[in-house]
Amino acid sequence: MTFTPLKPDAGPSPALDASIIQTNFSQFAAKYAQTVLGIKYNHTALNDTNQGDHEAVIFQRRTTDPTITQPEAILYCKNASSLAGTQPQLFVKIPKFLPTSIDATNAPNNLMQLTYNSVNTAGPVYQSFLIGGYLIYFGSVTATGTVTLTPAPTALLSAVAAVNTQNLIGNQTPFSVSTNITANNTFDIYSSVTGVFSISWMAVGTV
């Protein structure tokens, strides 16, 4: 059965069109709100409480970016590339508003990537994602050395570290610490004092 937008048309008897009309009503309801294995997709079904609301919203992957012509924000799904491959991600586009009196940058309203494929909440290398196609990593170590980031970013942009342990040597001034990016997914942490202590770190790379 298929929804037919160009029916009924003049000519055929209403009796012949009745089934077409019924099919259209049926198909509209069926495509508007689908329930599969107990999961409601896209919209709350007609005649249900809260009919017209959204249920689980399914985004169909697009190949082009939408154009904004009115006051609105647009959410959509498109392929994005990363070292992990090419996968569909969620994007947002808002109207152009720059430059302003405070920010003279004549920036276009380019799409902004909202999501990435994974997060790691188990550690010891914790990872999430930031809007704009960035990955953020964070954690702590008990000694200087190499931190390896997974999933690997395409490029590592910044890595900072801070010592959490009091320096009990001498006049107890804070440790010095530095980082050194050695590859797209690794950086080393150095300290002015050797030993076992706690160092927090944070790094950001591109997807």
Add this chain to the structure above:
Amino acid sequence: MVYDPNAPGKDNSIGDWQEMFLENFSVLYNVFAKNHIALDAGSTAGNHSFVELAEQPKGIETGLDEVSLYSKKVEGQTDQVFLRYPNNGTEVQLTNYQIYSLAQQQPGTFFTMLPGKVLVNFGAFVATSDFKQIFLKPGISRNIITISICASGVNPASKPMAHIIENPPGYFTTISLIQLVPGYTYFYFAMYNI
């Protein structure tokens, strides 16, 4: 064509019914296709091609089992995406400002956003005897929340310290640094409200 929710009426002829049904079905089809895969498109019919969130005048109410996602105009900006928690709970601004490349203005630096009207600046700069300041871009910071600076290299001899400068009035966009070592590269993160 215009959708008529009152069609057909009991006084309309059968011939009129056909035309009314046709018009309503055509409108339903075309309007539905605006944000959805077309009704006659096969297995993906009904899925969203994209979701346009028309600008709302105020936050959207939510029931006990609902979250709402909508757009609202942000002063000094444009429409941004908001989320409201169930039972008319907290409203969170999910998107903020407009991300753009700083490659022309300040190579090696970048910015992104966090929900809650927070911008995050990060990157690297090379200290010189003259260059001892970080200029947060975009320069719209009202309050710098936190700063983290770390020397880069295998010799951790530098302990940089930061001082926040208000410039222009009402905006805190400059971080003045002391105890830098000329020639050293420094990584930094800064988070600020706008």
